[in-house]
Amino acid sequence: MTGSTVFHINAISSVALASIAFYSTLQTRVYGARAIPFFVAWIVLTLPLLFSMTLFANKPLILSFLLLVPTAFIFLRNPRLDAVMPLSLPSPSPQVSPLKPASLTPLPALTTYRAHMMLMTVLGILAVDFPVFPRSLAKCESYGVSLMDLGVGSFVFSNGVVSAIPLLKDPRHLTAPMFPKVRAVVGKTLPIIALGVIRVLLVKGTEYPEHETEYGTHWNFFLTLALLPIFQVLLHPLIQAVPASILGLGVGILQQLALSLLGLKHYVRTAPRAGLLSANKEGIASLAGYLSIHLLGLAIGTLVLPPSPTFFRRLRAGRTTPADLRAPRQNDKTAIELASYALVWWALLALARRAGVDAGVSRQTANLPYALWIAAFNTSFVLAYLALDMLFFPAPAAPRPRAGARSAFAPPEAPPLLEAMNKNGLALFLLANVGTGLVNLSMRTMYAGPAASMGVLALYALVVCGAAWALRETRVWRL
Template sequence: MSLKDRKEAFVTDLTGGSTLDIYTVTSISACSYLIWCILKKRTKLFDDPKDLLGQLVDFCLNWNNLLLAVTAYSNNISLMMFLIGLPVLFIILGTKDKKRSQRRTIKVNFETLTPKQFLPFKSYITIYRSQMMILTCICILAVDFPLFPRRFAKVETWGTSLMDLGVGSFAYSMGVITARSFLRQHFLGKYSYIRNMFKAIKGSLPILAMGLIRLACVKYLNYQEHVTEYGKNWNFFFTLGFLPFLTNLTAPIVFKVSPLILSLIIGLSYEFALNQGGLMEFIVTAPRVNFFSDNREGIFSLIGYFCLCLNGLALGSIILPVVPAPNNLIKMTNSREDFINQQKQQKSCWTLTPLQGLSLMTVLFHVLFYIGDRCYTYEVSRRMTNFLYVIWVSAYNSTFLLCYKLIENFIWGEVKVQYSTSKEDSKTEHSTDLHVLEASETVPISLTAVNNNSLTLFLLANVATGLVNMNFDTLDSNEWSGIAVLMGYEFVLALFTMLMYHRGVIFK
């Protein structure tokens, strides 16, 4: 076989691993954030954002730890946790908390509340999105090396793996962030269906253009392809490009029935079509004779990814506002007047705090996944994004968001909110300085840098992955040369984001 054929065979017919293994390996991200928080509170290591030693430690914790977890220490995560945790234990025993100003109580006055104050910075969301992006960038190159366990690579049809979480987690995260726009518009009473549709189409065009460029490069350079992943001509960018359009297209329905309920209805209907309508047989066995059949995986998987986006939208409506929105479990169309009325009344049982919402979503999706995994005929299928896949990815993402939230509360304390009728209070407590202070205190600079330029970073990672594959024989590399190349690759990516950060360049 040619090298191209060997590389395609290297990522074909894989069956993945256990969900527990995936949780165990990726728990390093939460562990690394916890260690960073402890160092931040007890040392001066991260006080100067331009200090080289602090930036190096930051890089090792939030970049290199993830690389080692999915490669060299993938079979011994407990040892890795011991090695990175032992020095911190000595620091805890030998130091005291630095005297830092406690988080101030936020006084909310809905009469004068601005959109930026209504949807403030949430550090645990930044941590979640940045760690997800870093892990994705690492895996897209690491999968081509033998030192990357095959159980982490994408499965052929049935099963779970670390890389199968990738695009699903992006869809879920997109839903969380999309909720910000909807919440803001309804709070101000300025929602417009037509305007949002135009904005969604305009925003998707660059992503779709990237998909076309990637497709052209793959065909022109004869780059290895895994056809059953998305199809012959489909790719990750096309999927992401269509999701904003679908979300805004169905927005009126979402606002009526809640995104979570709509996701369950669509997901179960799609599952019925797969099992009783012959759709599963078409996706798995049909010949590729035209554009539709050539790209059936990418086209039909949009349904599952859209359900994931809706689940993220449901969670975003709970965790994004500065105070819990009225009936946020079933409604995301609250106006300023709704908040004012809620302030005067007792909180509804349908109104959840961010911690309650994260806990409920985590328990709900894990219970559904447990029942489906034990009782259902079919397994998780990323290829079809079946209902069990949607539930699994939703459970995973809500779990890690909850973990980051708990770490933030444990180390930094919960932000307390008080209602106020004083216009002066509202202005002083919601200053831009408070936003910047919390970002610098609770989020590593490396992760802020990633979050500020996540799409640019992902594009660079794809280009770098292609260059490495065309100039280095990843398939026949040994463990030492493989880890050296991967460390150099992640260092270049991290350096790029840090340079962009220090220069104040932001491309979301």
């Protein structure tokens, strides 16, 4: 497997943006104050993602065009419904005790980004087993870019983004004693470590097909996910003094130096699996690279989660307090900073590829080009989702018609189906893994025709999304 191209992967992923534009148009110009039904939301938000990696995988721009044509038609012909509806008065804001931790204002764009990333991952892990999924989108053996390689890195980046929450809510978190923090984070990650161990036992016990060169003989992605938060806590003394973006880039550079100059790459490629360490050389050797991605996600989290992109810098300098998390959002300034970061990461990726750093992008070792690609892609798409939010749900213009009034369609959250996906992400990911195993054990997926493949995949997507919808009022397990 040698993968595809960065442009091709971006084009496939852009279908998600087109589906959100279509959904937002339906909400603001057709449904108005009424909720979009679950099945309609599933068709608009989920099926395009499934088609983008299967039937339209080699022509994703056509699929985006097919979504944007009705979007433009409805957008231009139908008036915005809240423009002709009376503005509603919100309920009085609750009084927040200064002793209680400050809460973050929800950012629908971030919820949408994380939920769509989860959906792409959930769909991809089963779709890859069918012939309708192009081999160029499957995980690359050693070097290359592919949709599956993107999903793994994006999962780590997304977790890095939300890991900024404790740092924003409590400025003392960085300087708190190390041992209690490590003990607390280990306690939270023990269930994920247990899942990793259980997965090893199930895979070995059922002789489920696996590629040792992906993570190793016993290692798997759950173990990587579990260790990254622990490493981040251990780096808190450095995060106090160095911006997370610089620290993440520095870790990526050190990882690349170890690969290129210290023989780590040669060890991963050629060392025999003679012991426990060498048996899992891919998973262990890639840890530093994934930590780099996690830290770069943390840097973006400090920009997009608070109301102002400068909040975390001012918090560390003692020029603001967590109480200011309740301030109005400055999405325009956040968008500018995100655009700046995206340009830097894309430029560094282009420079690394032109300079011949390593042999290209490698998910297997999580080298520097891979970390830069993941950071550039995810930062760009967070920016794109934020731009769509600003287009379809602009902040009410000042002065307002009456004190405290707001637009009927300034959404407090992302589309409910995506909010439900985001709320129980880990539980749904586990359900998807179980579903993938059951499908593969019950049919010969590699020999399925297009009609059977799409039927099974659509039913699988409906079951996962239906489970998310059924659990939307409950948080089963925090990701």
